Amino acid sequence: MAPTTTTCCPTARRASRAAAVLSDAVGGVWAYRGSDRVRVEAEPGELPMTYAAGTDRTSAGLYFTPIRDEAGSRLTLRLVYADGSIAVADIDGGGCDPLRRAPLPSATNVVARPGDDLRMLVARGGTIRLATGVHRLDAPLVLEQPTALVGEPGAELRFEQRAGDAPWTAAIKIHAGGTSLEGFAIRFAGPIRWNRTVSYGPAVIGTTDDLDQPEYRHAKVGLRIERLDVDAPPALKPTEWEEAPRLARLTDTHGGVVAKNILRGGMIEFFGGPWRIEDNEYRGTPAGTFSHAVLVGHAAFDATVKGNRARPASGSGKTWRFLVLTNQGTNILVKSNSIEGLGPRDDDVIPSMNAPEIILTESYRTKYEGIPAAISSDGRVVRVVNPWREAIRAGDVVAVVEGKAAGIWRRVAQALGPETFLLDAPLPADARAVTIVTGYVGCRIEDNVIDSRGSRSASNLVLAGNHFGTVVARNTFRGGGESVRLQACATEQPAIWGWSRAPFFGGAVESNVFEDAAVGGLIGVEDTKFSKSTRGRLYMKINLRDNTFGWTKAYRPVEGRAWVAYEATTPHASALVIDESGTRFEGAPAGVAPRTVNRLARPHDVESAPRSR
Numbered sequence: 001m002a003p004t005t006t007t008c009c010p011t012a013r014r015a016s017r018a019a020a021v022l023s024d025a026v027g028g029v030w031a032y033r034g035s036d037r038v039r040v041e042a043e044p045g046e047l048p049m050t051y052a053a054g055t056d057r058t059s060a061g062l063y064f065t066p067i068r069d070e071a072g073s074r075l076t077l078r079l080v081y082a083d084g085s086i087a088v089a090d091i092d093g094g095g096c097d098p099l100r101r102a103p104l105p106s107a108t109n110v111v112a113r114p115g116d117d118l119r120m121l122v123a124r125g126g127t128i129r130l131a132t133g134v135h136r137l138d139a140p141l142v143l144e145q146p147t148a149l150v151g152e153p154g155a156e157l158r159f160e161q162r163a164g165d166a167p168w169t170a171a172i173k174i175h176a177g178g179t180s181l182e183g184f185a186i187r188f189a190g191p192i193r194w195n196r197t198v199s200y201g202p203a204v205i206g207t208t209d210d211l212d213q214p215e216y217r218h219a220k221v222g223l224r225i226e227r228l229d230v231d232a233p234p235a236l237k238p239t240e241w242e243e244a245p246r247l248a249r250l251t252d253t254h255g256g257v258v259a260k261n262i263l264r265g266g267m268i269e270f271f272g273g274p275w276r277i278e279d280n281e282y283r284g285t286p287a288g289t290f291s292h293a294v295l296v297g298h299a300a301f302d303a304t305v306k307g308n309r310a311r312p313a314s315g316s317g318k319t320w321r322f323l324v325l326t327n328q329g330t331n332i333l334v335k336s337n338s339i340e341g342l343g344p345r346d347d348d349v350i351p352s353m354n355a356p357e358i359i360l361t362e363s364y365r366t367k368y369e370g371i372p373a374a375i376s377s378d379g380r381v382v383r384v385v386n387p388w389r390e391a392i393r394a395g396d397v398v399a400v401v402e403g404k405a406a407g408i409w410r411r412v413a414q415a416l417g418p419e420t421f422l423l424d425a426p427l428p429a430d431a432r433a434v435t436i437v438t439g440y441v442g443c444r445i446e447d448n449v450i451d452s453r454g455s456r457s458a459s460n461l462v463l464a465g466n467h468f469g470t471v472v473a474r475n476t477f478r479g480g481g482e483s484v485r486l487q488a489c490a491t492e493q494p495a496i497w498g499w500s501r502a503p504f505f506g507g508a509v510e511s512n513v514f515e516d517a518a519v520g521g522l523i524g525v526e527d528t529k530f531s532k533s534t535r536g537r538l539y540m541k542i543n544l545r546d547n548t549f550g551w552t553k554a555y556r557p558v559e560g561r562a563w564v565a566y567e568a569t570t571p572h573a574s575a576l577v578i579d580e581s582g583t584r585f586e587g588a589p590a591g592v593a594p595r596t597v598n599r600l601a602r603p604h605d606v607e608s609a610p611r612s613r
Contacts, residue, residue, distance in 0.1 A: 016035075016081065016082045017034065017051070017053060017060075017079050017080070017081055017082075018033070018034055018035035018037060018038040018040075018080050018081060018082045019031065019032060019033045019034060019035070019038055019040045019079075019080040020032045020049065020051045020060070020062065020077065020078070020079050020080070021040060021077070021078045021080070021414055022049055022062060022064060022075055022076070022077050022078075022091075023075065023076050023394045023413050023414050024066070024067070024068065024070060024073065024075050024076075024093070025073050025074065025075075025330065025395075025411065025424070026067075026068060026273075026301040026302070026330045026331070026395055027045075027301075027330075027393065027394045027395025027396075028045075028047070028066070028067045028068070028394075029043045029045065029046045029047065029394050029414065030046070030047045030048065030049035030062075030064040031043075031046050031047075031048070031049055032048075032049045032050060032051035032062075034051065035082060037082055038080050038081075038082060038084055040080055041415060041416070041417055041418075043393050043394055043414070043415055044391070044393055047064065047065065047067075048064075049062060049063065049064040050062070050063040050064070051063075062077070065101060066096050066098055067098055067254070068098050068273065068274055068301065068302050069095055069096055069097065069098065069274070069302070070093025070094055070095070070096065071093060071094060071095035071096075072093065073093040074090055074091065074092060074093060074424070075090070075091045075092075075093055076088065076089075076090060076091070076413040076414060076422065076424060077089045077090075077091055078414055078422060086416075088380065088422065098221075098255060098274060099221060099222040099255055099256070099274070100222075101177075101221045101222065101254075102146075102177045102178035102221040102222025103146045103176065103177055103178040103221075104146060104178055105125055105126050105127055105145070105146040105147055105148050105178060105179075106124070106125050106126040106145070106146070107126065108124055108125065108126025108127065109126060109127045109129070110126070110127070110128055110129070111128075111129045111131055112128050112129065112130050112131060112135065113131045113133070114131065114133035114134055114135050114136070116135075118135055118137065118141065118157075119137070119139070119141060119142070122141060122142070122143050122145075122147055122149065123142075123144065123145070124145065125143075125144075125145025125146055125147050125176075126145075126147065126148070127147075127148040127150065128147065128148070128149050128150070129150050129151075129152060130149065130150065130151040130152060130155035130157070130184050131152055131155065132152045132153060132154040132155055133154065133155065133156070134156045134158050135155070135156065135157050135158065136158050136160065137157060137158070137159050137160070137171075138159075138160055138161070138162050139162075139165070140159075140168055140169075140170060140171055140172065140173050141157070141171065141172045141173070142173045142175065143172070143173065143174050143175060143176060143179055144175045144176060144216075145176050146176045146177065146178035146179055147176070147179045147180075148179070148180045148182070149179075149180070149181050149182070149184075150180075150182045150183055150184075151182065151183040151184025151185075152183070153183075155183070155184040155185070156184060156185040156186070156187055157172075157184060157185070157186050157187070158187045158188070158189055159171050159186075159187070159188050159189065159192070159233075160188070160189035160190060161190075161192050161193060165193075166195070167193045167194055167195035167196075167202075168192060168193070168194055168195060168202065169194070169195045169198040169202050169203075169206060169209050169211055170202060170203045170204070170205065170206030170209070170249070171186070171188075171192070171203075171204050171205070172186070172204065172205045172206070173206055173207075173208070173212075174205070174206070174207045174208070174220065174223065175207070175208050175212070175216040175220075176220065177219070177220035177221040177222055177223065177253075177254075178221070178222050178223075179220075179223055179224075180223070180224035180225075180226070181205065181224070181225050181226070181228060182224065182225075182226045182227055182228070183226070183227045183228070184228060184229075185228070185229040185230070185231075186204060186205075186228060186229070186230045186231065187231055188231070188232070188233035188234070190233065190234065191233050191234050191235065191236040192233045192236075192245070193236070194245055195211070196243075197211075198210065198211055199251065200246070200249050200251050200269060201243070201245065201246055201249065201266075202245045202246065202249075203245055203246035203247065203248060203249035203266075204230055204232055204245055204246070204247050204248070204265060205225065205230075205247065205248045205249070206246070206248070206249040206251075207220055207223070207249065207250055207251055207252050207253055208220075208251075208252055209249070209251065217252065218252070219252055219253075219254050220252055220253045220254065221253070221254045221255060221256075222254075222255060222256055223250065223253050223256035223257075224256055224257045225248060225256070225257070225258045225259075225261060226257060226258075226259050226260055226261065227259075227260045227261065228261045228262070228263075229261070229262045230247055230261065230262070230263050230264065230265060231264045231265065231286070232244050232245055232247065232264060232265025232266060232285065232286055232289070233245070233286070234286050234287070234288075235286055235287065235288035235289045235317075237288070238287055238288025238289075239288060240288070241288060241289070241290055241317075241318070241350055241351075242288065242289055242290075243266065243289065243290060243291070243292075244265050244266035244285040244286060244289035244290065244291045244317065245265060245266050246265070246266045246267050246268065246269055247263050247265045247266055247267065247268050248268040248269070248270075249269050250268070250269060250270045250271065251269070251271060252271075253270065253271065253272075254271075254272050254273075255272065255273050255274045255275055255302075256270075256275060256276075257275075257276045257277075257278075258270075258275070258276070258277045258278075258280065259276060259277070259278045259279055259280065260278070260279045260280065261280045261281070262280075262281050262283065263280055263281065263282045263283065263294075264282075264283045264284060264285065264286065264313070264316075265285055265286070265289075265291070266285060266289075266291040267291050267292060267293045267294060267295065267296050268294070268295050268296070269295075269296045269297075269298075270295075270296070270297050270298075270300065270303075271297070271298045271299060271300070272298075272299060272300065272301065273300050273301040273302040273303050274301065274302035274303065275297075275300065275302070275303040275304065276304050276306075277295060277303070277304065277305045277306070277308065278304065278305075278306045278307050278308065279306075279307045279308065280308045280309070281308075281309045282294050282308065282309065282310040282311070282319075283311070283312060283313045283316065284311075284312030284313050284316025284317065284319055285312075285316055285317035285318065285319055286316070286317055287315055287316065287317055288317055289317040289318075290317050290318040290319070290320070290350060290353075291317075291318070291319045291320070292320055292321065292324070292353075292355065293319070293320060293321040293322065293323065293324045294308075294310050294319060294321070294322050294323065294342070295308075295322065295323045295324070296323075296324045296325075296326070297323075297324070297325045297326070297329070297332075298325075298326050298327055299326075299327045299328050299329065300325060300329045300332055301329060301330040301331055301332070302330070302331050302332075303329070303331075303332045303333070304332075304333045304335070305323060305332075305333070305334045305335070305337065306333065306334075306335045306336055306337070307335075307336050307337065308337045308338075309337070309338045309339075310322050310337070310338070310339045310340070310342060311338075311339075311340045311341050312341050312342070317350075318348075318350045319342050320342065320343060320344075320353060320355035321342065321343065321355055321357055321358055321359070321360060322337070322339045322342055322358050322359055322450075323358075323359045323360070324357075324359075324360045324361075324362070325360070325361045325362070325440070326361075326362050326363070327362075327363060327438060328363055328395070328438040328439055328440060328466075329361070329440045329441075329443060330395070330440070330441045330442060330443075331441075331442050331443070332440070332443040332444070333443075333444050333446070334359065334443075334444070334445045334446070334448065335444070335445075335446045335447050335448065336446075336447045336448065337448045337449075338448070338449050339358060339448065339449065339450045339451065340449075340450075340451040341451070341454070342358055342452075342458075343355070343356060343357070343358050343452060343455055343458035343459075343480075344356055344455055344457045344458055345454050345455050345458075346454055346455055346456055346457075347454070356457050356458050356459045356462075356481065357458075357459045357461075357462040357485075358450050358452060358458060358459065358460050358461065358480075359445070359448075359450070359460070359461045359462070360462045360463075360464070361440055361443075361462070361463050361464060361465075361467070362464055362465070363437070363438060363439045363440060363464070363465050363466035363467075363502060364464065364465045364466065364489050364490070364491050364492040364493070364502050365390070365437065365438060365466075365491065365492060365493040365494075365502075366388075366435055366436070366437050366491045366493065366494060366499070366500055366502065367387055367388055367390050367391075367392050367396065367436045367437060367438075367494075368384050368387040368388060368392065368434075368435065368436040369401070369433065369434070369435040369436075369500050370384065370385075370433060370434070371432065371433050371434075372384055372427075372431060372433075372434055373385045373419070375427055375429060375431065378426060379423070379425075379426025379427045379428065379429065380422060380423050380425075380426055380427075381416070381420065381421070381422055381423070382398065382420070382421055382423060382427055382434070383419055383420045383421075384419055384421075384434075384436070385419060386419075387418065387419060387436065388493070388494035388495075389494070390493070390494075391415070391418065392412060392415060392418070392421060392436055393412065393415055394411075394412055394413060394414055394415065395411060395412065395438070396411070396412040396436055396437065396438055397409050397410070397411060397412070397436070397437050397438070397439050397441065397466070397468055398410045398411070398412060398421070398423060398427065398434050398435075398436050399434060399435050399436075399437065399468070399503045399505060400427070400428065400431040400432075400433070400434055401433050401434065401435050401503060401537040401538055401539065402431075402432040402433035402536060402537045402538070403428075403430045403431055403432035403433070404428075404430050405427075405428035405430055405431050406537070406538040407505050407506070407538055407541040407577070408427075408428060408431075408505075409468050409503075409505055409506070410423040410424055410425050410426075410427055411423065411424040411425075411441070412424075412436070433537060435500065435503060437466045437502060437503070438466065439465070439466025439467060439468060439502070439503075440463075440466060440467045440468065440470060441468045441469060442468070442469050442470075443467070443469075443470045443471075444470070444471045444473070445461065445470070445471070445472045445473075445475065446471070446472075446473045446474055446475065447473075447474045447475065448475045448476070449475070449476045449478075450475070450476070450477050450478065450480075451478040451479060452477075452478060452479040452480035453478050453479030453480075453516060453554070454479065455479060455480055455481070456480075456481055456518050457480075457481045458479070458480040458481060459480060459481060459482045459484070459485050460477040460478075460479075460480045460482075460483060460484060460517075461475075461477065461483075461484040461485070461486075462484070462485045462486075462487075463484075463485070463486050463487070463504070463507075464485070464487055464489045464502075465487065465488060465489035465491075465501075465502025465503075465504065466502040466503065466504070467486075467503075467504045467505070467507060468503075468505050468506055469505075469506040469507075470504075470506070470507050470508075471507075471508045471510070472484070472486075472507075472508070472509045472510070472512060473508070473509075473510045473511055473512065474510070474511050474512065475512045475513070476512070476513045476515065477512065477513070477514050477515065477517065478515045478516055479515070479516050479517065480517055480518065481517070481518045481519060482517065482518075482519055482520070482521060482522055483514040483517040483519070483520055483521040483549075484509075484514075484521040484522075484523075485521065485522045485523075486504065486507060486509070486521070486522075486523045486542065487504065487522065487523070487524060487525070487526055487540075487569075488501045488502055488503055488504040488524070488525045488526065488539040488540040488575075488576075489501065489502050489526045490502075490526045490528070490530075490531050497530065498528065498530045498531040498532055499532055500532065500534055501525055501526065501531075501534060501539040501575070502539075503538075503539045503540065504539065504540045504541075504542065505540070505541050506541065507540075507541070507542040507543065508542070508543045508545065509542065509543070509544050509545070509547060510543070510544075510545040510546060510547070511545070511546045511547065512547045512548070513547075513548045513550065514547065514548070514549045514550070514565075515549075515550045515551065515552065516550075516551055516552055516554065516555045517549075519563065519564075519567070520549065520563060520564045520565040520566060520567060520594075521565065521566050521567070522567050522569065523540075523542065523544075523566050523567070523568055523569075523578065524540065524567070524568045524569035524570050524576055525539045525540050525569060525570045525571060525575045525576050526569070527569055527570065527571040531571065533571070534571065534572075534575065535571075535572055535574075536572075536574055537574070537575065538574060538575060538576075538577065539575050539576070540570075540575065540576045540577070541576075541577040542577070542578055542579070543579045543580075544566060544578060544579070544580040544581070544583065545580075545581060545582055546581070546582035546583075546584075547565075547582070547583055547584070548583075548584045548585075548586060549565050549583070549584070549585050549586070549594060550585070550586040550587050551586070551587045551588055551589050551592070552587070553589075555589055557589060557591050557592050562593070562595065562598075563588075563592045563593065563594045563595070564594065564595045564596075564597070564598040565583055565585075565594060565595065565596050565597070566578070566580065566583075566596065566597045566598070567598055568597055568598065568599045570599065576599075578597060580596065580597055583596050
């Protein structure tokens with residue numbers, strides 16, 4: 001991909017420019033260091049940049065490799081001068097396709113017929129076309145070069161493990177970016193002995209893992225898995241509920257496409273971004289196996305999960321969740337998915353694994369909470385004292401939890417040091433206390449249908465902690481225990497569980513339909529007898545607009561329990577702000593007298609807080 005050039009015009013300086021640092025909205029950082037005289041802190045994952053000063057000293061060319069499409073976004077440029085002073089410029093981003101960073105397969109183009117030595121053919125890379133028929137393999141298929149493995153109609157890879165062979169970490173192993181698997185079936189002649197010590201678990205399709213040679217452990221860009229028909233192998237011991245191998249383990253992959261596949265097996269696990277996971281059909285796991293989820297994403301950004309259908313076929317094993325997102329995420333779209341029959345069921349024979357959530361986000365860590373030590377006059381630089389051990393970095397969120405500006409948040413554009421940070425927009429001067437976290441920013445969950453009828457314990461949607469600007473709109477949630485759970489959870493870090501709360505600001509729940517849930521939604525700030533007091537601070541601010549709660553004839557009310565649309569929990573009144581309107585109830589059965597909002601507050605008598613507060 002050709003370098004991207006950007007021009008900026010900071011105030012002209014007499015001192016020479018010693019360094020330049022560029023950052024984007026998802027934590028991407030690029031740096032140029034032209035002199036050792038000025039120290040510029042390195043950020044985790046920092047990428048190189050070339051800086052070319054303009055002849056008039058008021059412009060410069062920046063050459064860097066973007067990690068996302070920056071159209072409509074804003075980047076932050078910091079120039080560091082030889083005397084230690086800095087200048088900052090905000091730059092409008094431009095459009096690009098980051099997957100064009102992927103290497104291209106060689107021009108080699110061959111046809112592989114059943115009986116050919118497929119392992120030898122793929123060793124050359126290029127395009128290999130699988131002819132119609134069954135291609136039998138008695139060992140993993142390893143793709144060391146960028147490869148396009150494309151099947152003709154009716155092409156099938158069938159794996160059979162030889163007796164005495166070492167356990168496998170993957171059936172298809174990918175060591176190079178720019179690789180695509182398209183248009184064939186994957187089957188197994190019998191059970192496989194998997195190496196379950198491999199990081200993130202064994203997989204039908206796996207990228208380089210921690211047991212592979214170091215020369216393969218590099219970032220892989222632009223993998224494509226399309227129009228495959230994949231069946232994981234049968235269980236070794238079907239009566240013991242073993243975990244199904246992952247269908248795809250994409251641990252060191254930076255973006256790609258997983259689309260239009262038919263899938264039966266364990267989860268697809270992905271990292272970073274950008275990703276398109278679209279129009280796949282998931283049919284459950286083999287009998288006697290389980291999977292923790294269909295999809296699991298870690299620190300994802302610019303990820304679209306759209307148009308997928310998940311419904312276990314008759315005789316399947318157990319799949320607990322549809323989508324799990326962990327740690328943090330930016331610009332994630334979950335749209336128009338159809339999900340049925342996942343999660344805990346009333347007629348389960350498998351022991352519970354404490355996985356009631358169909359869609360779940362998890363982000364409970366706080367890096368700092370307390371009064372800012374200083375805020376610059378323009379509000380763009382903030383300093384704190386004694387943040388916890390986990391470094392604060394670009395992409396983190398600085399949220400105001402106390403004062404008139406409570407509920408406002410900003411992103412860390414760049415770390416100027418371990419205690420000083422440049423923000424993407426000014427922080428209000430009256431921010432009395434802030435919390436600094438990783439979390440989910442600008443995520444949307446729209447137009448999905450989740451059907452949990454047949455379960456009185458499933459939770460259709462659980463968004464837990466550290467959310468900023470998340471929108472839940474036009475979904476249909478059927479059955480289950482709780483309709484949804486949206487919660488500013490107790491923190492798991494720093495120090496002890498419950499040290500503070502993970503903020504949930506700017507949430508919007510709009511025009512959804514909730515049908516036949518055993519109870520309404522739980523929305524609020526988590527509070528238990530183990531939680532520290534946070535009196536006077538705001539941790540959740542949410543809008544609830546035009547949502548409909550309905551019941552069919554199949555609904556069975558819970559005896560002796562009042563039915564409330566939104567059970568709002570909060571340790572004190574100021575911790576939670578709900579703006580609710582337009583809630584409708586349709587077809588309430590006899591014995592169910594729904595209410596809209598029920599607030600449960602338990603005041604704390606003892607103030608107990610770490611010193612950074």
